Amino acid sequence: MNFVKLILLTIPFYVISDEIISIPKAKAQFNIDKNYTNFEHHKQKVKDYYEHQYHNDLQEICQNALLYFLSIKRPENAVIIFDVDDTVMSHYHFYKEKNFEWTVKEIHARHHQLQSKAIKPILEFYIQLIKNKFKIIFITARRSCLKKATYQNLIQEGYTNFEDLILFPIELRDKGVKAPVWKANTREEVSKKYNIIGSFSDLQEDFEGGHTGKCFKLPNYLY
Numbered sequence: 001m002n003f004v005k006l007i008l009l010t011i012p013f014y015v016i017s018d019e020i021i022s023i024p025k026a027k028a029q030f031n032i033d034k035n036y037t038n039f040e041h042h043k044q045k046v047k048d049y050y051e052h053q054y055h056n057d058l059q060e061i062c063q064n065a066l067l068y069f070l071s072i073k074r075p076e077n078a079v080i081i082f083d084v085d086d087t088v089m090s091h092y093h094f095y096k097e098k099n100f101e102w103t104v105k106e107i108h109a110r111h112h113q114l115q116s117k118a119i120k121p122i123l124e125f126y127i128q129l130i131k132n133k134f135k136i137i138f139i140t141a142r143r144s145c146l147k148k149a150t151y152q153n154l155i156q157e158g159y160t161n162f163e164d165l166i167l168f169p170i171e172l173r174d175k176g177v178k179a180p181v182w183k184a185n186t187r188e189e190v191s192k193k194y195n196i197i198g199s200f201s202d203l204q205e206d207f208e209g210g211h212t213g214k215c216f217k218l219p220n221y222l223y
């Protein structure tokens with residue numbers, strides 16, 4: 001194994017920034033201390049990040065990830081797992097329009113209306129993966145009743161080639177099963193048929209429970 005390969009195999013591709021506080025953290029601070037004046041300042045920092053640095057950071061993560069996937073010995077039936085919301089698809093402009101004061105109900109309505117937008121650097125990376133004959137599975141905590149809408153929205157936005165799209169069954173959500181637990185169990189099921197070589201998500205808890213392959217954490221300062 002050469003030195004470059006060794007480095008690629010050992011570095012975690014996490015983006016960690018101390019400079020930006022997420023919207024909920026800034027809001028919580030605002031609610032605790034009404035004299036806290038930085039909420040608007042942090043909203044502006046988040047806007048600056050998403051409109052200037054976000055895509056650069058994603059490109060860097062994706063470039064490293066592609067080098068990594070091309071450098072490893074690919075096992076038989078290798079597959080890469082992607083989360084959907086704020087991993088491959090975005091509602092950033094909607095959040096911004098709402099001044100970051102949105103409801104889950106509004107987001108669900110947007111999911112039904114196929115209004116999620118592809119995140120460009122991730123889409124470009126996805127296209128490279130498909131060209132290199134990698135298999136992709138999407139696992140999302142969206143409710144299973146959204147399967148048709150999510151499938152159509154992914155296709156409409158350019159994610160046209162994937163092995164499977166797996167959504168969180170409503171009955172499990174109703175029983176109180178937590179999304180990261182369901183995702184880990186789902187990856188375990190997927191592992192019976194495929195070799196998972198990598199996982200991408202904007203939320204750290206999506207990597208809990210194993211069966212992830214190499215983890216690629218993407219930035220999220222929105223929630």
Ligand SMILES: [Mg+2]
Pocket residue numbers: 083084085086087201202203
């Ligand atoms: Mg997500």
